[in-house]
Amino acid sequence: MSGVLVFIEQVGDEVAAISRELLGQGQALAAALGGPLSAVVIGAQAGTVAAKVVALGATTVYTVTDPALAVYTTDGYVAAAQAAVAAAQPALVLAGASFQARDFGAALAADLDAGLAVDVTDLQVAGGAITAISPSHGGNVVNTYSFTPGTLVVALVRKQSFAEAADGASGGTVTALALPATTIRTQVTSVAPKSGVVNLTDAAIIISGGRGLGDKDNYYKLIPAVAEALGGAYGASRAVVDAGWVPYEHQVGQTGKTVSPKLYIAAGISGAIQHLAGMRTSRNIVAINKDPDAPIFRVATLGLVGDVNDVLPLLTAELKRRLGR
Amino acid sequence: MHILVCLKQVPRDNSVKINPDLSVNADGIEKIMNLFDEYAIEEGLVWNEQHGGKLTILSLGTDTWVEQIRRALAMGATDSLLLSDPAFANLDALAAAKVVAAAVKKLGDVDMILTGRNSTDDESGAFAPALARALGWPQVTYVGKVLEVDPAGKRVSAERHLETMVETVSAALPAVLSVIKDINSPRYPSLLKIKRVTKIEPPVWNAADLGVTGLTSASTVTKRVPPPPRPKGALIDGPDTATKVKKLVDTLLESQII
Numbered sequence: 001m002s003g004v005l006v007f008i009e010q011v012g013d014e015v016a017a018i019s020r021e022l023l024g025q026g027q028a029l030a031a032a033l034g035g036p037l038s039a040v041v042i043g044a045q046a047g048t049v050a051a052k053v054v055a056l057g058a059t060t061v062y063t064v065t066d067p068a069l070a071v072y073t074t075d076g077y078v079a080a081a082q083a084a085v086a087a088a089q090p091a092l093v094l095a096g097a098s099f100q101a102r103d104f105g106a107a108l109a110a111d112l113d114a115g116l117a118v119d120v121t122d123l124q125v126a127g128g129a130i131t132a133i134s135p136s137h138g139g140n141v142v143n144t145y146s147f148t149p150g151t152l153v154v155a156l157v158r159k160q161s162f163a164e165a166a167d168g169a170s171g172g173t174v175t176a177l178a179l180p181a182t183t184i185r186t187q188v189t190s191v192a193p194k195s196g197v198v199n200l201t202d203a204a205i206i207i208s209g210g211r212g213l214g215d216k217d218n219y220y221k222l223i224p225a226v227a228e229a230l231g232g233a234y235g236a237s238r239a240v241v242d243a244g245w246v247p248y249e250h251q252v253g254q255t256g257k258t259v260s261p262k263l264y265i266a267a268g269i270s271g272a273i274q275h276l277a278g279m280r281t282s283r284n285i286v287a288i289n290k291d292p293d294a295p296i297f298r299v300a301t302l303g304l305v306g307d308v309n310d311v312l313p314l315l316t317a318e319l320k321r322r323l324g325r
Numbered sequence: 326m327h328i329l330v331c332l333k334q335v336p337r338d339n340s341v342k343i344n345p346d347l348s349v350n351a352d353g354i355e356k357i358m359n360l361f362d363e364y365a366i367e368e369g370l371v372w373n374e375q376h377g378g379k380l381t382i383l384s385l386g387t388d389t390w391v392e393q394i395r396r397a398l399a400m401g402a403t404d405s406l407l408l409s410d411p412a413f414a415n416l417d418a419l420a421a422a423k424v425v426a427a428a429v430k431k432l433g434d435v436d437m438i439l440t441g442r443n444s445t446d447d448e449s450g451a452f453a454p455a456l457a458r459a460l461g462w463p464q465v466t467y468v469g470k471v472l473e474v475d476p477a478g479k480r481v482s483a484e485r486h487l488e489t490m491v492e493t494v495s496a497a498l499p500a501v502l503s504v505i506k507d508i509n510s511p512r513y514p515s516l517l518k519i520k521r522v523t524k525i526e527p528p529v530w531n532a533a534d535l536g537v538t539g540l541t542s543a544s545t546v547t548k549r550v551p552p553p554p555r556p557k558g559a560l561i562d563g564p565d566t567a568t569k570v571k572k573l574v575d576t577l578l579e580s581q582i583i
């Protein structure tokens with residue numbers, strides 16, 4: 001067992017950003033583990049994508065193409081990944097931490113009796129031993145995990161943890177593997193993109209509104225306008241999701257989404273610990289609240305004490321004027 | 326039909342401390358059932374009402390969790406089971422799932438298992454897939470809608486609500502499903518029902534009852550610290566709101582945040 005195997009996620013026939021990050025960091029980790037950086041591409045488009053993965057620095061790219069892998073299923077993808085693990089014999093498997101990657105990564109780790117770390121933000125190798133850092137308890141606890149020596153480690157890595165690999169490498173090879181005989185026990189009858197939904201976890205800028213917006217109409221009058229002026233997405237506190245103002249997909253926090261954008265604006269949100277759990281790792285936080293003692297100001301990079309009904313229309317206008325959107 | 330719902334107790338919020346032995350200290354924080362498990366219980370109740378049979382609540386925990394199990398019984402679950410043994414303390418999700426799988430095998434007649442999307446303290450979401458694999462059952466995770474449960478035809482179909490898409494999936498029963506918050510509105514148990522369950526003690530199975538020995542976790546926590554503090558922020562002031570907003574946008578532009 002040596003080296004690193006990266007599970008490649010695809011967006012159409014492109015390599016997903018998270019996979020480029022994993023290839024970037026995988027290079028150094030593989031070297032520290034004394035083995036190669038390999039990757040596995042599963043699915044119908046595997047051939048086209050594999051060439052791009054070689055350019056991103058993988059020395060061996062395994063492809064598993066089979067009609068049974070046209071859509072994601074746990075059974076199909078785990079079987080395909082197992083074939084790649086058997087071929088590459090890695091010490092570490094890296095995948096993302098999206099819902100689909102957790103579905104697959106945890107199942108793979110269970111099948112292989114591997115050590116599993118989920119939502120990893122950093123990985124280290126010292127003397128051949130791997131450690132993984134991952135937060136829990138809404139970011140209030142940062143855990144370092146060690147693993148039984150000799151066991152494979154599966155790490156599911158949070159987005160934007162590492163720098164992306166640079167394009168332009170050559171010399172890697174592509175090896176096709178057959179899908180091992182497997183029974184796929186789930187049937188996918190449709191896959192529909194969610195219409196009009198911005199993926200909050202991907203957004204670089206988010207403005208969220210809370211109960212301070214007063215009512216649903218006011219939320220929709222004030223919040224999306226700021227999001228649009230910034231080219232960002234909009235989120236919400238649980239209070240307003242539960243009140244039925246905004247769909248659950250927009251909820252940020254302990255029981256909603258965990259986001260880590262470059263800029264997070266909290267408007268009319270008090271900053272309850274369960275809300276902070278979902279956004280406290282944002283790079284910059286702007287708080288707008290009429291109560292100067294609101295707990296949200298304690299995590300804010302920039303705080304503005306004021307009434308959202310005054311501040312947000314002015315903010316939209318000023319942003320439009322300055323950014324020209 | 327026999328539906329089993331996995332229930333975990335968690336602190337209401339995560340303002341926890343870290344003990345010198347690296348365990349997480351949630352003393353003084355109210356304990357609740359994991360929010361997503363409340364949705365799993367409600368979904369179990371809906372299908373139990375339709376198909377009859379048993380709805381069992383299962384926890385791998387300690388006797389301090391019994392209050393949550395009772396709440397689930399007050400909501401309408403018919404049976405409960407607590408897996409408890411000093412050997413079960415500090416197991417990782419994969420090892421915990423093996424213990425639960427042993428209990429499910431011992432029960433012998435379970436058709437469908439429901440869990441929450443993730444626990445709000447450990448937040449891994451690894452338990453449901455690990456349980457499905459330990460049992461050799463199919464899994465359908467992140468379910469936002471169960472379309473059909475057919476115990477006679479041994480099939481379940483459901484929508485998986487992922488970040489940017491919705492998948493419609495059907496699976497052979499028995500199967501493991503994990504549910505998200507959007508799936509239903511959990512019922513509140515009436516005071517009368519809460520009173521009726523106060524004396525119920527769930528049966529307890531330990532490692533010997535399950536015949537599990539030599540439990541180990543491949544992962545262990547070797548360091549646990551609070552997060553680094555956020556850099557100190559600044560309050561934007563000015564004579565009026567317009568000035569403050571202009572200053573805010575200036576700062577965001579100067580710092581290249583936007």
Ligand SMILES: Cc1cc2nc3c(=O)[nH]c(=O)nc-3n(C[C@H](O)[C@H](O)[C@H](O)COP(=O)(O)OP(=O)(O)OC[C@H]3O[C@@H](n4cnc5c(N)ncnc54)[C@H](O)[C@@H]3O)c2cc1C
Nearest residue numbers: 210211212237238239253254255256268269270275290308
């Ligand atoms: C198990 C559990 C899980 C939870 N999960 C989540 C979660 O995932 N996400 C989440 O957000 N919450 C979650 N919560 C709820 C959380 O505890 C808070 O209740 C919630 O975040 C409060 O939402 P809010 O800030 O919008 O409302 P409030 O706490 O009511 O705050 C409203 C704020 O708006 C300000 N305000 C009022 N009017 C104005 C105005 N005109 N202009 C400017 N400011 C104004 C007020 O000063 C106040 O600070 C959870 C709770 C529990 C128990």
Ligand SMILES: Nc1ncnc2c1ncn2[C@@H]1O[C@H](COP(=O)(O)O)[C@@H](O)[C@H]1O
Nearest residue numbers: 331332385440441443444449450451452
């Ligand atoms: N110790 C446990 N006992 C019972 N159910 C559990 C336990 N741990 C996790 N679960 C279930 O698995 C789900 C996901 O938890 P996790 O994988 O820890 O995020 C929870 O919502 C519970 O339904």
